[in-house]
Structure formats: C-alpha cells, structure tokens
Amino acid sequence: MALAKTRSVALVGVSGHMVDVEAAITCGVPGLHLVGLPDTALSEARDRVRAAILNTSENWPNRHTTVSLSPASLPKRGSGFDIAIAVAILAAAEAVPSGACADLVMIGELGLDGRIRGVPGVLPALLSAVEAGYDTVVVPKANAAEAELVPGLRVIAVGTLRALLCHLRDEPPPLLEAEDDDPPPPRADGLSGRSRSRRGTTDLADVRGQADGRRALEISAAGGHHLWMAGPPGCGKTMLAERLPTLLPPLDREAALEATAIHSVAGTLPSGQPLIERAPFYAPHHSATRAAIVGGGNTRTIRPGAVSLAHNGVLFIDEAPEFDRGVLDALRQPLEDGEVSIDRSGLSTRFPARFTLIMAANPCPCAAAKTRECICTPALRSRYLGRISGPLLDRIDLKLTLEPANRTELRYDLEAAESSEVVAARVLEARERALKRMAGTPWRANCDIPGPDLRRRFAPPRDSMWPVDDALMEGSLSARGLDRVLRVAWTLADLGGRDAPAVYDVSEALRLWKGTSS
Numbered sequence: 001m002a003l004a005k006t007r008s009v010a011l012v013g014v015s016g017h018m019v020d021v022e023a024a025i026t027c028g029v030p031g032l033h034l035v036g037l038p039d040t041a042l043s044e045a046r047d048r049v050r051a052a053i054l055n056t057s058e059n060w061p062n063r064h065t066t067v068s069l070s071p072a073s074l075p076k077r078g079s080g081f082d083i084a085i086a087v088a089i090l091a092a093a094e095a096v097p098s099g100a101c102a103d104l105v106m107i108g109e110l111g112l113d114g115r116i117r118g119v120p121g122v123l124p125a126l127l128s129a130v131e132a133g134y135d136t137v138v139v140p141k142a143n144a145a146e147a148e149l150v151p152g153l154r155v156i157a158v159g160t161l162r163a164l165l166c167h168l169r170d171e172p173p174p175l176l177e178a179e180d181d182d183p184p185p186p187r188a189d190g191l192s193g194r195s196r197s198r199r200g201t202t203d204l205a206d207v208r209g210q211a212d213g214r215r216a217l218e219i220s221a222a223g224g225h226h227l228w229m230a231g232p233p234g235c236g237k238t239m240l241a242e243r244l245p246t247l248l249p250p251l252d253r254e255a256a257l258e259a260t261a262i263h264s265v266a267g268t269l270p271s272g273q274p275l276i277e278r279a280p281f282y283a284p285h286h287s288a289t290r291a292a293i294v295g296g297g298n299t300r301t302i303r304p305g306a307v308s309l310a311h312n313g314v315l316f317i318d319e320a321p322e323f324d325r326g327v328l329d330a331l332r333q334p335l336e337d338g339e340v341s342i343d344r345s346g347l348s349t350r351f352p353a354r355f356t357l358i359m360a361a362n363p364c365p366c367a368a369a370k371t372r373e374c375i376c377t378p379a380l381r382s383r384y385l386g387r388i389s390g391p392l393l394d395r396i397d398l399k400l401t402l403e404p405a406n407r408t409e410l411r412y413d414l415e416a417a418e419s420s421e422v423v424a425a426r427v428l429e430a431r432e433r434a435l436k437r438m439a440g441t442p443w444r445a446n447c448d449i450p451g452p453d454l455r456r457r458f459a460p461p462r463d464s465m466w467p468v469d470d471a472l473m474e475g476s477l478s479a480r481g482l483d484r485v486l487r488v489a490w491t492l493a494d495l496g497g498r499d500a501p502a503v504y505d506v507s508e509a510l511r512l513w514k515g516t517s518s
Helices: 045-055 082-092 122-131 141-147 161-168 211-223 237-242 253-266 290-294 325-329 332-337 378-385 390-394 407-416 420-437 451-455 466-474 479-495 503-514
Strands: 002-012 015-026 031-035 064-070 136-140 154-158 227-230 281-283 314-317 339-344 347-352 356-361 398-401
Touching: 002 082, 002 122, 015 082, 015 122, 031 045, 045 082, 064 082, 082 161, 122 136, 122 141, 122 253, 136 141, 141 154, 154 161, 211 227, 211 237, 211 356, 211 398, 211 420, 211 479, 227 237, 237 314, 237 356, 253 347, 290 325, 325 390, 332 339, 398 503, 420 479, 451 479, 466 479, 466 503, 479 503
Parallel strands: 031 064, 136 154, 227 356, 227 398, 281 314, 314 356
Antiparallel strands: 002 015, 015 064, 339 347
C-alpha cells in the first residue's frame, strides 16, 4: 500500500481548521473514494482532479484510491481542497516526492485542463495556518495578493498543476504556463445590498444645508455612535449616511485584516483590492431576509450577513419601516455583543459584527415630499413608524428629525459647506483624545466602553449630571439609555477638547438620545 499526506484548511465561518488530506493506493476495483464529510462541490473533486492530472500528462493510478479528509467529523465544503487532493494522490503514486509536500498547506481549485483557479476565503484560512505553526503555503495566482497580506508566511503562487509539480520535483518551471485570467472568486449566494468604497467619490460638502445632520454625523464618526434619521424624501438622509465612511479614519492593520477576512469568505473583496483599508459601507435592500442580515445557512455552509460585511464600518438601513420587524429586531444582539453567533446541528460559529448603524425612515408610508401633499392619517403615521421596536430604538445613541433644505441652502450653501477632509480631521483628533484616555483598556472608541466603567472609571463630574438625573426621576430615560447618553457626552467633550463632559455636553447628549429639538 502507498500512502501520502498533504494539508489544507476547512473554513467554518471565518475560523479555519487544519485538515490532513491523506491518499492511500491499494489493491481493489479502480476508482477514487473520498471520505471525511465532503459537500457536493467537494465530492465532485474526484472528477476534476482526475481530468486535471490526465491533462497535465501525468499517469492516473489504475488502482483503488482512497482520499481521507481528517478530522472526519468536521464538515468540509467548497473546491479549495482540489490541489491538496491531487498532490496527495500523485505522491502516493510516487510521482512526486512525499517529503516535498509533507509540510505544505495547499488551497486552490483545479480546472479540467490543469489550471489552478482562485477560491474565496484564502485570507482567514492562511491566518489559521500560521496560528497552527505552518509557514509555507501554495495558493492560486488569483489569490496571491491576498495571501501575501499574512505576515511571516512564504507564499508559493501557481497558475497550473504542472507548475506546482515542477516546483515539488525541483525541476525548471514550464516554459508556457497558462495565464491566470480567471475572474475574481465568485460572490457568495444569498447576499443582497450594495457595498463599495466611498472615499474619493462622495464628500460631505455635497450635502446642502442640514446643519443638524452634519453635526450628528460628526458625533457618530467621532464616537462610533448609532444614528436614526427621520424626514421626508429628498431631505438628505441617504446622502448623509453614504458620507459617514469619508469621516472615519483608515482602518489599522488588525481591523483591516478582520474586515478583509470576512469579505474574503463572502467572496465580496473588491477587484484589485486585496486589503480593505477604508471603513466598509453596506446597505441591504429592504427585502433582505434575517439570514441575509445576520448570517446563516445550512449545517454545511454558514455565510456572513450584512452586519458582518459592515464590520469595522457602517451598516445603513434605509426605509427602515419597510423591513420585516423580525429582521430589524435581529440587529439587537450584534448591537450589544459586537458579534453574531450562529448555531446549527453539530456546528457553531461566530462572525464579528461591530459596526456603526444608521437607520433612515420617511415619516409615513406615502412618502410625500411635502407635508401638505401627505394623505396619511395620524394613526397611519404612528402605525408605520411603530414597526421599529422600542428596544431597538433604545439602542440607538442619536435620533434626528430632518427637514428639507430651503431655497437659500440649496442655491448657496455648497460654497460654505465643510468638506469631509476638514470634518475628518476633527474626528481623528477626537478619537485620538479618547484613545489616550482609554490607554491600557481593550476599548478603541467611546461606543465600546461598558456601562459599569462609564459610571465608575469614566463618570462625568457630579455637577454635570443633573440633566440625566431629572430624566431618570421622571422615567423618560432607561438604564440602557443612560449609558448611551454618557458615551455621547464623552464624545462631545472630545470634539470640544475638554477633559470631561460639561453639563451642556450631557444635556445635548440627552436631547440627541431622545430625538427632541433644541
């Protein structure tokens, strides 16, 4: 019996698990038997691998071949195991030195002609390989830039099975290697919404008027606070939301790798951009299901949802009352925990989901541009906005009602409006002030500070607290709301360059939480 082993990685969510790919060639009926909980795409590897090996001018072992993917209890999906299976079979047939592939981690899909195609999820898979102690990986050329983001890793990028075999045999590379002109790895099914880079295409100066909206957006960016905006169509809700990423600082290396890993698994990495360095912006359609928002799938395939695709960025829920109420209430757990836990039979995984939520709504279902044109009764208006549950609104720090810009603002405000660059500089200064105050803690922004620490370690001066004391006594402020108000008050102090919130910071924060006018 001939036996050989290579290694690959199985992804469960964004967590990678090392998989031993063992091939044994024995006497028996010729054929390839694949074991180890493969899904349909992986079960079809037997046909892809056989055709690729034969079209690479290699001999297929005309005996019974068993390929085992261990641990056998771990579900495995996708076509990323193809090259590990092919090399294991050829090593078992003594066509490749078994020692040359023993310590390699291999990820990639085989075409029938022997080309190696790109696959999604390479970055989180390789991060797991490094954590497991491996330092050399084989990936498709299409994933080379993504693989090279992982520090301390030797990356062997190949375009064909022939080129990989030449490397393993220590032979000169083939003279004519097939060009890797494959498109990027396909986007995962079940994801709806829009996600694209906003820096360079939008600017806060594009928004006419809306001084309160600009102020709320700056506060949201400086402290990572969630924002609710209500107002008639055309008043600028969407324009404001789309410009929040332009106010946020670039992601640091750790945050960028986290965001990139999620988009790599989902197959939504922007073309030609292996590392996501700007805050993501994701806006799901109002027809999105709960699984599309928070993530889900079957027992073998669990995909990240919109809350995870917006990790370290912005999730924009436009026309919020049009969403199913159960879908919106599913946001409550990630808003509190900063992650999503998805459990299936025999399988559990977690996706990070720390994002800034912006929700926008029209005041009524007819969405009339002007109040006098509205045909909705007060009861209908109340019922429409009542689709947003109180517990969800209780978790939103800033609430704002916008009015349409007037004629003067529409015609002349553009010249006087501050640009994103100017506001982003103030945001960065406020965030640096907060970071200095939170030195030695795991928190990165005011929105991260837990309630107990807000009331003990970061308690505002006693004489600044009377606005919230009054609100607590009259019952208009909940305990969760108190935490939200204190976080916003600290952000207002950071923007104002103050060492602690003043009474007017606490008062403004309370007004923004309640959504009342000045």
